[in-house]
Amino acid sequence: MAEIGRSIVKMDVDKLINLLNKALSDEWLAYYQYWIGAKVVKGPMKDAVISELQLHATEELTHANLLATRIVQLGGTPVLSPQEWLKITNCGYDAPEDPFVGVILDQNIKGEQCAISTYNKLLDITKDADPITYNIILQIITDEVEHEEDLAALKEDLELMLAKHK
Ligand code: FE
Numbered sequence: 178m179a180e181i182g183r184s185i186v187k188m189d190v191d192k193l194i195n196l197l198n199k200a201l202s203d204e205w206l207a208y209y210q211y212w213i214g215a216k217v218v219k220g221p222m223k224d225a226v227i228s229e230l231q232l233h234a235t236e237e238l239t240h241a242n243l244l245a246t247r248i249v250q251l252g253g254t255p256v257l258s259p260q261e262w263l264k265i266t267n268c269g270y271d272a273p274e275d276p277f278v279g280v281i282l283d284q285n286i287k288g289e290q291c292a293i294s295t296y297n298k299l300l301d302i303t304k305d306a307d308p309i310t311y312n313i314i315l316q317i318i319t320d321e322v323e324h325e326e327d328l329a330a331l332k333e334d335l336e337l338m339l340a341k342h343k
């Protein structure tokens with residue numbers, strides 16, 4: 178454990194580790210939601226949507242990696258079993274039971290909006306207390322804002338296309 182590294186954190190480190198584990202659980206659930214969504218999605222603009230869902234899946238995995246690495250640095254244990262994910266998640270999991278593109282896009286937009294507000298709170302909490310974690314969260318939230326925008330743009334294109342054929 179990085180003892181001095183841990184000692185410079187000006188907040189309750191166990192509480193911080195807890196919050197990071199909740200976010201780590203969100204990232205794994207988001208990863209799977211995108212990954213499985215890309216497998217089952219159906220409807221117009223399917224190919225463009227699949228590419229975006231697959232890319233986002235890999236980016237959520239990168240976020241999980243950043244969070245787990247930071248948890249270990251702080252002397253914590255990253256959440257060890259998938260059963261825990263659903264117990265401690267902030268944003269939950271939306272199974273793509275309806276494979277229509279519009280529905281899958283909406284589910285993932287909702288997920289990104291939850292991720293953005295979760296990370297925004299973490300930015301506030303770490304701002305003056307832990308610049309290292311703050312910097313990691315800032316990288317992650319930058320991606321989440323991009324994710325929301327990418328999905329919203331696809332949804333807008335889909336709606337324009339469907340309106341044309343009415
Ligand atoms: Fe993420």
Ligand code: FE
Nearest residue numbers: 289320321324
């Ligand atoms: Fe995301």
Ligand code: MG
Nearest residue numbers: 232323324327
């Ligand atoms: Mg994207």
